[in-house]
Amino acid sequence: MKQIFKDPIQFLKDLSGWKLNLAAFLTGLLFYLGHPPFNHESSPLFLLFPFISFISLIPLFEFSVRRSFKESMIAVYIFGLAASATQIYWLSNVHIEGLWIFILIGMCVGIMYVALNFLLYGFVFRVLFNAAPKSYL
Numbered sequence: 001m002k003q004i005f006k007d008p009i010q011f012l013k014d015l016s017g018w019k020l021n022l023a024a025f026l027t028g029l030l031f032y033l034g035h036p037p038f039n040h041e042s043s044p045l046f047l048l049f050p051f052i053s054f055i056s057l058i059p060l061f062e063f064s065v066r067r068s069f070k071e072s073m074i075a076v077y078i079f080g081l082a083a084s085a086t087q088i089y090w091l092s093n094v095h096i097e098g099l100w101i102f103i104l105i106g107m108c109v110g111i112m113y114v115a116l117n118f119l120l121y122g123f124v125f126r127v128l129f130n131a132a133p134k135s136y137l
Helices: 003-004 006-012 017-030 049-055 057-064 070-093 100-131
Strands: none
Touching: 003 017, 006 049, 006 057, 017 049, 017 070, 049 057, 057 100, 070 100
16 A cells, blocks of 8 residues: 555556556546536535546556557546546436436446547557657656
C-alpha cells in the first residue's frame, strides 16, 4: 500500500489482469466525481472536486501506453464504461409505464457507445506516444 503513495505511476505499471481492470473501473468512477452533481454549485465542500476529473485522466493515459495493445485497450474501454455509466444517473428518474426494458437496453447501448470515445482517445494517445515518446512533456 505504501508503494501507491511513493510512486503511483510505477504502481499502475505493475498492475496486470483483473487488478488492472479493477483499477481502470475505479478511476472511471473517480472521473465521475468531477462532474455534476458533485461540483461547487451544489455545495462549497465540493469546490475542488472538478480537479479530480483531470487527475483521474492520468491513469487513463498510463493505461493506454501499456506494452500489450489488447490489455491497454481493454483497460481504457473499462475506464470508459465506468465513466459513461455514471454520467446517466438522471435517466433513472424517467418513468414510462411498460417501456422500462427499452429504456434499460437503450442506456446500456448508449453507455457502450460513449465508452468508445474514451477508447478512441486512448488509441490516439498511444499512437502519438509511440511516434514521439517525449513530446507529451
